Amino acid sequence: MPAGASGPRGLKDPQSPDVRAGGNSLLLLYRYLYLYLYLYRAPGIRVMKPSDHIRTVQSFARRELIGSEAVLDSFAEAPLPLYGRFADTGLANWWLGPEYGGPGLSMTESVRIVSELAYGDAGVAFTLFIPILATSMIGWYGEEPLRKRFLGELAASNGFCATLGSEHEAGSELARITTTVRREGDQLVLNGLKAFSTDTDFSEFVVVIARAEDDAGGYLAVVVPRDTPGLTVEKRWEVLGLRSSATYQVRLTDCRVPAENALRGNGLRLLEIGLNASRILIATTALGIARRARDLCMDYAKGKQVKGAPLVGNAVFAAKLGQMEMQIDVMANQCLAAARDYDEIAARPDAAEEFLRVGTLKSALTAKMFCGQTGWGVVSAASEMFGGVGYTAESVVGKLLRDVRYVSIVEGGDDVLRDLVFSRYVVPVSKRS
Secondary structure: OOOOOEOHHHOEOOOOHHHHOOOOHHHHHHHHHHHHHHHHOOOOOOOOOOOHHHHHHHHHHHHHHOOOHHHHOOOOOOOOOHHHHHHOOOOOOOOOOHHHOOOOOOHHHHHHHHHHHHHHOHHHHHHHHOHHHHHHHHHHHOOHHHHHHHHHHHHHHOOOEEEEOOOOOOOOOHHHOOOEEEEEOOEEEEEEEEEEEEOHHHOOEEEEEEEEOOOOOOEEEEEEEOOOOOEEEEEEOOOOOOOOOOEEEEEEEEEEEEHHHEOOOOHHHHHHHHHHHHHHHHHHHHHHHHHHHHHHHHHHHHHOEEOOEEHHHOHHHHHHHHHHHHHHHHHHHHHHHHHHHHHHHHOOOOHHHHHHHHOOOHHHHHHHHHHHHHHHHHHHHHHHHOHHHHHOOOOHHHHHHHHHHHHHOOOOOHHHHHHHHHHHHOOOHHHOO
16 A cells, blocks of 8 residues: 555555654554454455355354354263254365265365354364364375275264374373283284373274384374274263363273274374374364454444443554454464465375375464464453453353363473474474574
């Protein structure tokens, strides 16, 4: 915009000389962003351009999620019936390739889908996308008969699968896991206790990360059907947020599966690769939650009076909403950048080998950390705008605050990921940004 030109409805460009001379250009920039949001944001317009399947997801969210917060937050019996209705859209396990009977959508499209789902309810989004962790490991490193059997059946049934990795004592130090696997003839036998696994009880199969009994430094990733004798769900955790999802503690007692159910490669490395996809989408849930918080603030401000005038016209409120919009925009860009990095490797003919070489994607780590921290800041600011109501169970923004907290906790807390970024992408000079 040329210096001195006007923006929306006559608002001057914040970088024009007369505005800069005012000595408060940052506040005016926030207000500029806010007015653009207020004047031009129509209902249904989101951060990213919708395609047909995005419109399908938006319609599902309006129909099944928005306005149903009491049910979604009630810790009802899992899985909720709405997951079956999501399958009716044709988008269950939307990332599974057409060779298995799935839609075969990219990680970039997955970010757009998850942002819309999380806008309605982050727990529903998490439940629907977390199978990508297990399926990506099988898809890249399972032998063809194993892939066709488990992924083909999953696509046909619109079902779920889960990953059993975390343990109480090991925490984020997965090399310390005590779950074991040993070979007996043509079978593998697994024993151990897994702490946190989402979707397990209603999954068709799980991928178990276990230590090889005969090799202290060896780890395997093993596919175990849910109905295998000895696989027992001990309890469902009553979590603070994402209460429409279901996370379990699971015990394996002499679980026997064919030896060919083991994936190729070191199990910890395969888990690291699988976490790239799920971490990007976990980051995206923070984006969806932040967008919802912003819109709730806008709706609230239109009817709230402050000093005899609508809050929506208040300069302090405008600055806060302009700040939110800036943060949301950067969150969206970060998630999409990580998705493009993932898609670039996934499109290669040697994708499995390249993922083994790269391991953890830097952009997946930074997206999860940045979006978790920024999303928490956005929703926290939103809750303050609602005053006392924002700290009650009757306010949706209170639920959003509990939901967004998980982003900085699961699949590696922020301190763990900071250390990982430091050791892999700061210490080696050639890998620094």
